[in-house]
Amino acid sequence: MQHDEQWLTALYRESFPQAARAIQQLGGDMDTAKDLFHDAVIIYLEKPGNSSFQIDTSAKAYLVGITKILWYKKCRTEHKHISIDDNETFASIPDDLHPDKEDIPVLQYLRTAGKKCMDLLQAFYYEHLTMEQIATVFNYKTGRSATVQKHKCLEKVREQVKQTEAYAERVA
Amino acid sequence: MRKELLDIQEVDRYLLRGLTTADRLVFQARMLLSPDLRRKVKLQEKTHQLVRWYGRDLQREQLSAIHSQLMAEENFSQQITSIFK
Numbered sequence: 001m002q003h004d005e006q007w008l009t010a011l012y013r014e015s016f017p018q019a020a021r022a023i024q025q026l027g028g029d030m031d032t033a034k035d036l037f038h039d040a041v042i043i044y045l046e047k048p049g050n051s052s053f054q055i056d057t058s059a060k061a062y063l064v065g066i067t068k069i070l071w072y073k074k075c076r077t078e079h080k081h082i083s084i085d086d087n088e089t090f091a092s093i094p095d096d097l098h099p100d101k102e103d104i105p106v107l108q109y110l111r112t113a114g115k116k117c118m119d120l121l122q123a124f125y126y127e128h129l130t131m132e133q134i135a136t137v138f139n140y141k142t143g144r145s146a147t148v149q150k151h152k153c154l155e156k157v158r159e160q161v162k163q164t165e166a167y168a169e170r171v172a
Numbered sequence: 173m174r175k176e177l178l179d180i181q182e183v184d185r186y187l188l189r190g191l192t193t194a195d196r197l198v199f200q201a202r203m204l205l206s207p208d209l210r211r212k213v214k215l216q217e218k219t220h221q222l223v224r225w226y227g228r229d230l231q232r233e234q235l236s237a238i239h240s241q242l243m244a245e246e247n248f249s250q251q252i253t254s255i256f257k
Contacts, residue, residue: 005234012238013248020255030256038235042228099225107225118226125220126227151177154184158212158219 011041015060019067026071033067036074039097040066046094069093106164114160117153124150183209183216 016037023033040063073090099107110118120138123129131143131150140146185191186199203210242248 005238008234009238009241012235013242016239016242017248017251017255020252024255030252033256034239038232038239041235042231045231096221096224097228099222103222103225107222107229110222110226111229118223121219121223122227122230125223148177151180151184154180154216154219155176157222158180158215161218161222162215 008041011059011063015063018060019064022064022068023071026068028071032071032074036067036070037063039070040064043093043097066092106161109164110157110160114153114157117156120146120150121153121157179212180216183213186213187217187220 016034019037019040020030020033023036028036043066044059044063069090070093073093120134123134123137124131129137131146134150135141135143135146138146138149140149182199186196191199203213243252
């Protein structure tokens with residue numbers, strides 16, 4: 001279901017050109033600008049209370065700012081010389097924004113084999129919908145039956161994670 | 173709900189900070205005594221992380237669709253391509 005499409009499109013239209021210009025000035029290309037901007041929007045949407053339907057200057061400034069920080073972070077990861085050496089600058093970026101290499105196979109597996117459950121789980125844990133909203137979206141009679149299904153899904157996915165041997169070793 | 177599901181619900185409450193301070197302390201004490209419970213908590217935490225990555229991927233898909241849609245508009249597309257000339 002994700003965020004309101006119209007609102008998000010307007011936010012994109014308003015903010016991306018400026019973010020793209022900033023990345024171009026720092027030496028990046030269009031695809032990089034696009035990827036970093038998408039991550040910035042994700043970080044913005046994950047901040048509590050930000051899924052509102054307003055586009056103010058602060059939202060735009062925030063997105064451009066985070067896109068630039070993501071660029072610096074990318075440069076630092078790629079060991080390019082950058083003048084910013086301040087961990088505080090990166091504090092707004094979650095450490096686990098992207099999965100590690102070893103997480104990708106299990107994630108890929110869950111995407112295909114466990115899609116139904118993953119859709120339901122992400123609606124609760126990621127989109128923070130209420131169980132009543134989830135019941136409506138996923139056609140359960142009540143929030144209560146959706147809750148039971150959520151726990152079953154959690155159990156199923158947890159079991160799949162456990163059975164991925166490399167995984168089991170890593171989280172042991 | 174059967175016992176396994178109730179256990180999952182309890183671990184979730186612990187992870188999502190839904191337990192009272194007293195219940196939290198009891199839960200932590202139980203974890204100290206039970207390697208099995210510790211393992212379940214870790215696996216469930218990992219599951220939450222995988223769900224988060226999955227959610228982000230869905231969000232990225234939506235953003236890519238919006239990007240393509242806007243780039244199909246002549247004005248927007250020109251504005252962006254002129255930046256990277």
